[in-house]
Amino acid sequence: MAEEEKNVQIPRVKLGNQGFEVSKLGFGCMGLSGVYNSPISDEEGITVIKDAFNKGITFFDTADIYGANANEVLVGKALKQLPREKVQLATKFGIVKVELSGMLVKGTPEYVRSCCEASLKRLDVEYIDLYYQHRVDTSVPIEDTMGELKKLVEEGKIKYIGLSEASPDTIRRAHAVHPITAIQMEWSLWTRDIEEEIIPLCRELGIGIVPYSPLGRGFFGGKAIMESLPSNSSLATHPRFRAENLEKNRNLYTRIDNLAKKHGCTPAQLALAWILQQGDNVVPIPGTTKIKNLDDNIGSVKVNLTEEDLKEISDAVPINEVVGGRTYESMSPLSWNFANTPAKDCKVST
Template sequence: MAEEKKLVMPRVKLGTQGLEVSKIGFGCMGLSGVYNSPVAEQEGIAVIKYAYSKGITFFDTADIYGANANEVLVGKALKELPREKIQLATKFGIVGVDASMMMVKGTPEYARLCCEASLTRLGVDYIDLYYQHRIDTSVPIEETIGELKKLVEEGKIKYIGLSEASPDTIRRAHAVHPITAVQMEWSLWTRDIEDEIIPLCRELGIGMVPYSPLGRGFFGGKAVVESLSQDSFLANHPRFRKENLDKNKNIYLRIESLAKKHGCTPAQLALAWVLEQGDDVVPIPGTTKIKNLDDNIGSVGVKLTEEHLKEISDAVPLSEVAGGRSYESMANATWKYANTPPKP
């Protein structure tokens, strides 16, 4: 196994605007449910504090996670940590999600209301990195970013990010105010951003923040060697449905075999592959378990050559991955532009 206790968490510049973060971030969403039942408040706070004690300073949340509950939880954890040493990211723009649609909103007025509400729930004076979570194509991106620029000027946010944005949207947004980071799904079995998004972000000096870098836990053994609760969101995810999972298990077994060769766990190998994609890449795996958190941290000790990276990539042919990658593909993404105000 990679030796976690001997590791020092590296720090990197995320983008070219000055934001410095830990090389691995922590995605807080799972602490408030979605993949599993929400953890008890003190348990969630303890996980965040443990991550910080191991060198993770970059924490990611969003107003939609747990219907605002995740931001409240993160805010309580921050009260027990040195705020000036934390890089806090949150997101706005998804109003709601159900079985058939995702409701998004990106008007300037809504962006400001959401930011003010997040500041209150988090109990902070500023947000280090504020993302538009999903793009509302009924509102010109220039208008949304224009409002976020005002929030930067007012000191309420320090840096601006986009999540799940198209190349055109990224370029147009960046022309209004420098975008510091783009958050996209990126893992061994989700790699569609490599053709256009990654080259564009590097051209513009924008950092990459991969979410679900372990394939929503798949490369950690979820649903393969670890049981999957039928109450979990993943029970209906295309890649975890039985007919597809039976095919995808072969991919996991290949990574498991390669991990043994590298003396690490499958999760560490899969996460190390993401980490090795560049110094401008900062994945944000999440977990509710200290054991898994230690495992993720240990991935920074797994060193891979170009030959190793190719061997790992080749073990996961995208043509063999069964099922779509996300909620959007699962629900065929009926996007609704909602008029619902943010919750206080």
């Protein structure tokens, strides 16, 4: 790592208006348990998490579904070697299982509580800083799910509540029950569908935005462009990474690569700097299994972009030129634009 990148100061920001302070750059832990690559050992994973913390990243994101619970166990082991009060820990519940045919989600009050208790045990912590509903259960009124989350806040088991892939209506109704601190959504140079409605809504309500896959699942870091995908990578089935689509999307990477040279940084740093500079309340959570990529990501904090730069970068990736859907077909029906829940007084037959 270049000497200047060792001294990058990652700013601290308030995520949402409920007082939750985090590092401006977070770390997504999912990949440490395999998905895009082969899983790495717990020892290697702990080393990456500790290294991120020592370089100023204090906001770590996991979920009960990652690695079939293994990711929370790994993160819990790493936390034992870090000062707990200086770490902001986010985890998620709501995805029961993922199969080729689709994803099963659940948001009943009983399920919320059982998941929280199980996560606290796996992580071996007394509280979770930010607890998200990972996907919205469209058969359960959001008021019911939020009512139980509110109780967990009152009991001190969680500090702040988040939603992931929630519709505007769901966000508004949830926020009326208890303030939502953060919304986690896919947002990157080639996935910008939340900019029209979700982002303005979050700003109106004082909700922080946590972009997941801010590098387009590694695309803007050169994954599958500069290096071949591992044979066991789930990306092989992702619409944008399928051979015929990847070939068409390649020119988008080339454009960002050229702009990165102009700014004296890497494509990944440019793509991350673009998202980092969308607002103080925007905290992306890129993940990696490699220290060199971690250092590269942290270096994005030093890339300063003007309004003209931001527009030039956006324009280099016209959304109508991106080939392939933003997510796996099996997960599409649970995207935010389909995530309305029934009215509180409606009974849904199962």
